[in-house]
Structure formats: structure tokens, C-alpha cells
Amino acid sequence: MPWKIALIGTGNLGYLWANYLKDLPHIELRAMASTPQKSQAFCEQFDFRVYDPSESWTPDFILLCLKDDQIHSFLSEFSGNTPIFLHGGSLSLSDFGQQNLGIIYPLQSIHKEIESDIKSIPFLCEFNPSVANLGRNVMQSLSLTYQEVTEKQRHAAHLCAVFINNFGYFVMNEGLEQAKIHQLNVDLFKPLIYKTVNNILLNKNLQTGPSLRGDQKVIQKHMASLSGSQKALYQWLTEAIQKKYNHEL
Helix, strand or coil: EEEEEEEEECCHHHHHHHHHHHCCCCEEEEEEECCHHHHHHHHHHCCCCCCCCCCCCCCCCEEECCCCHHHHHHHHHHHCCCCCCECCCCCCCCCCCCCCCEEEEEEECCCECCCCCCCHHCCEEEEEEHHHHHHHHHHHCCCCCCCCCHHHHHHHHHHHHHHHHHHHHHHHHHHHHHHCCCCCCCHHHHHHHHHHHHHHHHCCCCCHHHHHHHHHHHHHHHCCCCCHHHHHHHHHHHHHHHCCCCCCC
């Protein structure tokens, strides 16, 4: 099915959409960034036109790829009933007071510098009734994987993603920082990282380490080699693991 799509926002998420939609023959895509200069540069990169709401060209729907705290401002200035699809994991449709809205939340970490296969990303969708059929048709016609969920489920999925991706990335990166400090090649830890991820996906209790064993000699040796925020993080995680698995400090 042919679609006329306006893309608002040209950051990581906007780049993901543009990179995918530009090659689809049934899509007419236009985009708008925060400034005319950024809009022009972005559209030249992907070879499509700048979106200008004042022109007669009317999209079938808008993909709104703005930061959560910018959405209210855009919606307050945007006139018309064009369906708009938001993307935030922790947004609430009821906060905006408009019926022409839906949410298509990509459950993935997205960076424009690292190519993502959009077809491998699960989208968690929630639609107001007036745009529900359109939302389903869009996701199906674009051959994207999606699941309709409640607001509560979507919020929970976003929280899960923060623990898994944001916090997980941070903790593993702290470990690699220690490797660099001690002049260890970070490639040494690739098999361990892959194994850790695979263990998580097995959905079994495979927690290991000195914290679980209550090995105070090793714990204190590690603590003595750390300082500042890394030391505090190590201590907090140790106590959290021991509390979860009922080990005394």
C-alpha cells in the first residue's frame, strides 16, 4: 500500500526510519528537523524532500521522532487531524488529550552510527481507537514485527530495557575500563560477554562470582583496587547479590 509519510526529528530514531523507508517503492517520505539547515542536510543525505506543514502536501501519518520532553510543544503548535505515531516507551497517550495518536515503541537500542536491522526489532504498539486500524495496516504493510500491548505492559518493557541495556551496558563498560587501565586487550573479554548474554537468555539461575559465594577475601581484594564510583558500584552490587541470594555480608 502506498503511504505519504512525514518524519519529524532527525536523530537516531529518525535516521533508522529514513534509512529503511528510503528504499521502499510505495513510500513518499518527507522530513523536518529542528532547523531548516538540518532539514535540508538530512533530506539531501537520503534524497527526499523537506516536509513543510504550510504546503499543500498532506501526509497519511506522521512519525514523530522527538525527545519525550519536546512532544507537548510540537503537538500544541501542530494543527490538523493527521494521525501521529509517537515512539516513547514511558509515554502515556492520556497525557496529550488528542485522539489522533498512537505509540509504536521500538524495543531496541538505536544509534545512527551503528546500523540496525529494523525488521529484527520488536515494536510494542498502543493505539487510540481512531488510529488503531491505520496503525495495524502501517506496521503490516512495512513488514515490521509488532505486538499490541497495554500501557502498563509497555512501561514495564521500557523498565526492563533500562535494566538490561542501559544499566547492563554501563556495568560491562566499567569492567572494560578496568581492562584498559591494566593494559589488557578488551578483545579478551568478548567470549565472556557473549557467554554472559547467552546465559541470561537460557532463563536459568546461573549467577556466579565471589559475591554469590560470600568470598570475603576476594571481595576485599577487589575493593582495595578500586576507588570512587567504581568502588561504590562494586560494593552496592555485591550487597544486592548477597541480599537476593540470602548470603550474609
